[in-house]
Amino acid sequence: MVTGAPAKMLDRRDELTPMLAQYVDLAEEYDDAVLLFRVGDFYKAFCETADEVARVCELTRIEREDSTGTYTACGIPVDNAAKYLDRLLEAEFRLAVADQVEDPEETNGLVDRAVTQVITPGTVVDDELLAAGSNTYVACVTRGGTGNAAEVGARGGYQDAGEVRGDAEPHPEPEYGLAHVDVSTGECAATAGSLAEVREELARIAPAELLTGPSVGAADEVDAAEGVDTDDEVDATALADGAMVTDYDPAVFEPDAASDRLDAYADPGRFDPAAATAAGALLAYAEWAQGDDGPLGHVNRVRRYDPRRSLRIDATALRGLELFETHAGGGATLFDTLDETRSALGRRRLRAWLRRPLLDRERVEARHDAVAAFADHTLVREEVRDLLGEAYDLERLVGRVTRGRADARDLRSLHATLEAVPEIRDALAEAPELDSLRDSLDPLADLRERIDDAVVEDPPTDVTDGGLIRDGFDADLDDVRGTAREGREWVANLESSERERTGIDNLEVGYNRVHGYYIEVTNGRLDAVPDDYTRRQTLKNSERFYTPELKRREDEILGAEERADRLEYELFTDVRAEVAAEAERIQGLADAIARVDALSALATAAVERNYARPELGADGVFVEGGRHPVVERTEPEFVPNDADLPTGTVALVTGPNMSGKSTYMRQVALCVVLAQAGSFVPAQSARLPVVDRVFTRVGASDDIAGGESTFMREMRELTDILHDATGDSLVVLDEVGRGTATTDGRAIARAAVEFLHDELEATALFATHYHDLTELAGERERVRNLHFAATREGGDVTFLHRAKPGAAAASYGVEVAELAGVPDAVVDRARALVDGEDGGVGADATGADGTGADAAGDAGGDPAQRTLDELGPGTDRPREELTDAERETLAALRATDVADTTPIEALNRLNDLQRLLEADD
Missing domain, CATH: 1.10.1420.10 (MutS, DNA mismatch repair protein; Chain A, domain 3)
Structure with a gap:
């Protein structure tokens, strides 16, 4: 990445023209950024920087010649700069924009230029460079601080969103501070915690840029478990997870300097020292990037929060449940499916609710009440949604106003939004259940009238050429x-x-x-x-x-x-300036509009897709007719399924590939997430607990760059779950242990199930192809078996996508391979091998419904009875008639992994079993 002053120009600095000398001076001052230097109607770059800019932006380079030499140059047109700036930001360049700060017509010589804005991936504020309805964050992580968490807890604790709440408990002294800000909207918050908590929170925030303090930098040797190297330094690159990492002036991370900076926005004493340092340093950086000499006027509230006060969904679960991104990078996400919002404000709010569902049952049910009211009052809902379409993005608009960058059209956009507010209030008045929402909408009538009196209806974009102010105003x-x-x-x-x-x-x-x-x-x-x-x-x-x-x-x-x-x-x-003075009121209105939009959108989804209001406070997950909210929209024949999981139950889910196991487990987890976010759920009915965390481990992936195989990554994810889950957590695990040898994988899977049941007492769905794990249903009180049924007619297998009690008796792996298009020769050979090893068990062990699963389920997980069932006709002796030796022999046979047993071991085992039966006789 080429930045700073071009070497060619530095070598001939004394010979440069005054304009190029000015360019070199600014390029040296902003040596970590690409300097875009305003010359007439273009932003220019020179020499090596021009080569890089031309390559990224696909621009033509020119040779600029003057009395001092020849220099390569390229230019970005000022009037069409956004698309080129966006490309440079995607390439992770920092951009220093040097504008002319004098009127060329008023100077006879060199026009003075100065850097008016530093643009980075996390500090973008121009609408043309921002995605509508989403946040762009720059985050800051610091390490150290004496920590006064107990004192903070005594003052009132943390809240998951907004101000403190008295019922929060003190937590262990945090070592790391984390702050994040969206410079375009003014949202800013800070917290403190362990490295693991900070890493998890960064995954939720997904910042575009990460600012790092002392001891948080590029580490050479990072400890795999703790993320700390031999020099006690955290690897910022690993924390960033793809975000641009920025080093900034170490002076702003000094506790006193950071506290002084934060004091311009909020009382530093309300924050843990580590959080205060992160917030103060971050705000100093944001001010510098915006070219402001003082506080950012639209950042008028810095929240402190504790992530543990909301339903925690770590990076793995976010990916596994595809809340915001799909595994393949295409198709619909949960957010896409729910997004019926009409404004950018509502879209960001809905995204935030899904990213951070609530733990407070009272607040969740208040959202449910509002969704129900919107669902019941169709005319109110539709009228409000029509009016919300008139609402502009007030959060970003007020940011431009307070920075002095709003034009007259921005003020007219604010006026248009304010004009819609009384009508929205009138519509909400028809639904008394929504009175609190109605009351939260401040009409700002005085501001609306002031703008209307002052600014013409269709003003020009340039605020210096006249034509802005109405006749009669002054x-x-x-x-x-x-x-x-x-x-x-x-x-x-x-x-x-x-x-x-x-x-x-x-x-x-x-x-x-x-x-x-x-x-x-x-x-x-x-x-x-x-x-x-x-x-x-x-x-x-x-x-x-x-x-x-x-x-x-x-x-x-x-x-x-x-x-x-x-x-x-x-x-x-x-x-x-009058509008800027009302920034806090405007932001309050923006917050209210966002809530109205998000709630009415959830109601629209509920009505149009037949979602049910969940009942909270149940002692387990009980769902009738549950569906996957995304899959059902693309699969018209989607089969609903029930879930009956008392708290602490571990459900072992077996069945063929492609039968719907993963979809089922995800839809159960999504019902929980949606419910605690305030949404209705895709089901006929649902009674749900309030869970503290949702964990998932689904799918197979490796981390080649990080030197991790699929199995190692699987084990890391399993480690996190088993360390952090509690009895109030929901755990979804898919095929644990499949990435290694069968014996090891089965052992790990069994031990994980036992740990979930015995130690954590967590509610879990555990899909597996290790069918012998279903024995645990007879050994553990809260382990139960579920299977997904299939039928066979001739050589064809039909997946019923229906969850039933009991364990599956066949995996139909060969049939799935055939459906996938594996060559016939491979399929035939595989089938022969299966028949040869299993004696036809895998192909023909079916019960009355073609699955063989119901009998296994009726056997209560008894391995002996299941073995009898699978041996075929003539072996249907009732289990009550078996002797203890026979039962032990059959159980041992079922537990034997033929594929992982040597011939000598097999003969010895058969000899032992034979001796056992002879002794019984």
Whole structure:
């Protein structure tokens, strides 16, 4: 990445032209960024930087030659800069934009330039570079601080969103501080915790850029378990997970400096020291990036929060449940499926609710109440949604206002939104259950009227060229405009009066920016020109003149117009400042609009897709007719399934591949997430607990860059779950142990199930192809078996996608391979091998419904009875008639992994079993 001053120019610095010397000075000052240097209508880059910019942006390079030499250059057009800036940001460049800070027309020499904004992936504020309805965060992680968590807890604890709440408990002293800010909207929050908690929170925030403090940098040797190297330094690259990592002035991370910076926004004493340091340093960086000398006016509230006060969904679960991204990078996510919002404000709020569902049952049920009210009042819902379509992105708009970058059209957009608010309030009044929402919508009538009185309905985009302010708003402006108007009227009448006075019937009066007002006479009538005409310009076929009175009027008109433009700009900035002073009220309104939009969107999804209101506080997960909210929209024949999981139950889910096991487990987890986010759920009915965390381990993937195999990554994910899950957690595990040898994999899977049941007492869904694990249903009180049924007719297998009690007796792996298109020769050979090893068990062990599973389920997980069932006709002796030795023999046979047993071991085992049966006789 080429940044800083070009070496070629530095070598010849004393010879450079004044403009290039200015470029070099700024490039050296911002040596970690690509300097985009305003020259006329282009942002220019030179030499090596130009080569890089041209490559990324696919621009043509030119050779610029002057008295000091020849330099490569490329330019980005100012009027169409956004798409090129976006490409540079995607390539993880920092951009320093140097604008002209003097009017070229008012200088006779070099135009002064200064960097007015540093743009990075996390500090973008221009709408053209931002995705509508989503946040762009820059986060900051710091390490250290004495920590006063107990004191903070005593003062009132943390809250999952917003201010503190008294029922929070003190937690162990945190070692790391984390803060994040969306510079475009002003959202800012800070927390503190362990490295694992910070890593998990970063996964939820998904920042575009990560600012790192001392001891959080690029580590050379990072300990695999703790993320700390031998120098006690955290690997920032690993924490960033793809975000741009930024090193910044270490001075801003000094506790006193950070506290002083935070003090301009919030009371530092309300934060743990590590969190205060992270927040203060981050805000200092944000101010620098925006080119501001003081606090960011729209960041008027820095929240402190504890992630443990919300339902925690780590990075693995976010991916596994495909809340915001799909595994393949395409297709619909849960958010896409639910997003019926009508405004950018509502879209961001819905995303935030899904990213951070609630633990507070009362708050969750308040959202459910509002969704139910919107669902019941169809006309109210539809009218409100229509009106929400008029709402602009007030959070980003107020950010531009407070930074002094809003134009007149931004103020009219604010006015249009404020005009819709009384109508939204009137519509909500028809549903008394929504009174609290209605009351939260501040109409800001005074501000709406002020904008309407001041700014014309369709203003120009440039705020310095006039035409912004209404007539009648300011008496001085009206007087100046009157002077200019009278002058223009006099000029408009001049042509007819001069034709009459001079007798020159083709005389014309005109104006241009260079020569001003003129009277034009063709060459053939120059003999009739009066003596009071003074020549102004000679053309090929005519002459242009002016008179003393015309010159006086011209000075009067142009002077009045210039004064009017200047006065209009002053008046506009005054009005903009008045709007900025109401930033907090506007943000409060934005928050209310966001909630109305998100709740009405959830109601729309519930009504249109037949979602049910969940009942919270149940002692388990009980869902009737549950569906996967994403899959059901693409699969018209989707088969609903029930879930009956008392708290602490571990359900072992077996059945063929492609039968629906993974979809089923995910839909159960998604019902829990949706319910605690405030949504209704895709089911006929649902009674659910309030869970503290949702864990998933689904799918197979490796981390080649990190040196981890699929199995190692699986084990890391399993480790996190078994360390962090509690009895109030929901755990979804899919095929644990399949990435290694069968014996090891089966052992790990069994031990994991036993640990979930015995130690954690967590509610879990555990899909497996190790069918002997289903024995645990007979050994552990809260382990139960579920299977997904299939039927066979001839050589064809039909997956029923129906969850039933009991264990599956066949996996139909060969049949799945055939459906996938594996060559016939491979399929036939595989089937022969299966038949040879299993004696036909895998192909023919079916019960009355073609699965063989119900009998196994009825056996209560008894391995002996299942073995009898699978041996086929003639072996249907009731289990009550078996001797203990026979039962032990059959259980041992079932537990034997033929594929992992040597011939000698098999003979020895058969000999032992034979001796056992002989002794019984």
